[in-house]
Amino acid sequence: xxxxxxxxxxxxxxxxxxxxxxxxxxxxxxxxxxxxxxxxxxxxxxxxxxxxxxxxxxxxxxxxxxxxxxxxxxxxxxxxxxxxxxxxxxxxxxxxxxxxxxxxxxxxxxxxxxxxxxxxxxxxxxxxxxxxxxxxxxxxxxxxxxxxxxxxxxxxxxxxxxxxxxxxxxxxxxxxxxxxxxxxxxxxxxxxxxxxxxxxxxxxxxxxxxxxxxxxxxxxxxxxxxxxxxxxxxxxxxxxxxxxxxxxxxxxxxxxxxxxxxxxxxxxxxxxxxxxxxxxxxxxxxxxxxxxxxxxxxxxxxxxxxxxxxxxxxxx
Ligand SMILES: Nc1ncnc2c1ncn2[C@@H]1O[C@H](COP(=O)(O)OP(=O)(O)OP(=O)(O)O)[C@@H](O)[C@H]1O
Numbered sequence: 001x002x003x004x005x006x007x008x009x010x011x012x013x014x015x016x017x018x019x020x021x022x023x024x025x026x027x028x029x030x031x032x033x034x035x036x037x038x039x040x041x042x043x044x045x046x047x048x049x050x051x052x053x054x055x056x057x058x059x060x061x062x063x064x065x066x067x068x069x070x071x072x073x074x075x076x077x078x079x080x081x082x083x084x085x086x087x088x089x090x091x092x093x094x095x096x097x098x099x100x101x102x103x104x105x106x107x108x109x110x111x112x113x114x115x116x117x118x119x120x121x122x123x124x125x126x127x128x129x130x131x132x133x134x135x136x137x138x139x140x141x142x143x144x145x146x147x148x149x150x151x152x153x154x155x156x157x158x159x160x161x162x163x164x165x166x167x168x169x170x171x172x173x174x175x176x177x178x179x180x181x182x183x184x185x186x187x188x189x190x191x192x193x194x195x196x197x198x199x200x201x202x203x204x205x206x207x208x209x210x211x212x213x214x215x216x217x218x219x220x221x222x223x224x225x226x227x228x229x230x231x232x233x234x235x236x237x238x239x240x241x242x243x244x245x246x247x248x249x250x251x252x253x254x255x256x257x258x259x260x261x262x263x264x265x266x267x268x269x270x271x272x273x274x275x276x277x278x279x280x281x282x283x284x285x286x287x288x289x290x291x292x293x294x295x296x297x298x299x300x301x302x303x304x305x306x307x308x309x310x311x312x313x314x315x316x
Contacts, residue, residue, distance in 0.1 A: 020205030
C-alpha cells in the first residue's frame with residue numbers, strides 16, 4: 001500500500017520552476033531513494049512531503065493526509081531529519097531527546113532509542129562537542145522519537161567518514177526492518193544502490209527515471225566489459241558472434257569486449273575450448289554511477305531505455 005503519493009507536484013521560486021511535475025508513490029515499508037544532481041529539486045520535493053513548503057500545483061498525500069492542510073496529524077506520523085540541521089550548542093543529548101519527546105503525545109521511550117543509536121555514553125555531552133557522526137545519530141533519534149510511520153532523511157551521511165557512513169547505513173536498514181518507511185535523499189550512488197528498494201532520479205525538476213537500483217543500471221548504456229590478454233592470438237571468427245557482445249576491440253595484445261553476462265560465460269567457454277589462458281582477465285559491471293550519468297543532464301542526456309553505444313575502453 002502506498003504511504004506517500006506525489007502527483008503532478010510543481011513548485012517555483014521567483015517564477016523559476018524548482019519542481020516541475022513530479023509523480024511518485026512510496027510503498028509502506030520500503031526505503032525509497034531520491035537521487036539527482038545539485039539543484040535538481042530533491043529537497044524542495046521532500047519539503048512538500050513534510051508540509052514545510054506549499055506546492056504551487058499537484059497533490060501530496062502522506063497516509064492519505066495533506067501535509068499542509070493536515071499538518072498537525074502528518075507531523076505525528078512523519079519524522080524528518082533536515083538537510084542542514086542544527087541544535088543549540090549548549091543543549092546536551094539528554095536535553096535534546098527530552099525536549100523533542102515533549103512535542104509528541106505518545107513519544108517513543110528515548111532511552112532504548114539512544115542505546116540503539118549508540119548515544120548512551122554521550123547523554124551528558126553538549127551538542128557542540130559531538131562529532132559529525134554522533135550529531136547525525138542524534139538527528140536520526142530525534143526523527144524517530146515520535147514513533148513515526150515514515151522518516152525522511154535528507155543527505156544524512158554527507159560529511160561523514162566512510163566508517164560512520166557505513167554504520168549509518170546499517171541503522172537505516174534497522175529502521176526499515178522495524179517497519180518504518182524511509183524516504184532518503186542522497187548524492188551517494190553506493191548508498192542508494194546498497195540501501196534503496198526503489199529510486200526516483202530527479203533532474204531539472206522532473207523524474208527522469210523511477211526503478212529499482214538494478215532496473216536503473218539495466219537501463220544504462222554502459223554494460224559489462226570483459227578484457228584480457230590471450231596467451232596466443234584468437235581468430236576474429238571466434239570472437240565474432242559471441243552472444244550479447246556489442247563490440248569487440250583490440251588494444252595492443254589485449255582484447256576488450258563490451259557485452260552482457262552471457263558474453264562473459266561464452267568467452268570463458270571459448271578460451272577453454274581453444275586451451276588459451278587469459279592473462280589479467282578483468283570483468284567490470286555497470287554501476288548506478290553509470291546509470292546516473294546517463295539519466296541526468298550531467299551525463300550525455302537521458303538515454304532511451306534499451307539503447308546501446310559502442311564499448312568504452314576507459315572503464316576497463
Ligand atoms: N528558498 C529558495 N528560494 C529560491 N530558490 C530556491 C530556494 N530553495 C531552492 N531553490 C532553488 O530551487 C532549485 C532546486 O533546489 P533544491 O534545494 O530543491 O534542489 P536539490 O536537488 O535538493 O539540490 P542539492 O542536491 O544541491 O541540495 C535550485 O535551483 C535552488 O537554487
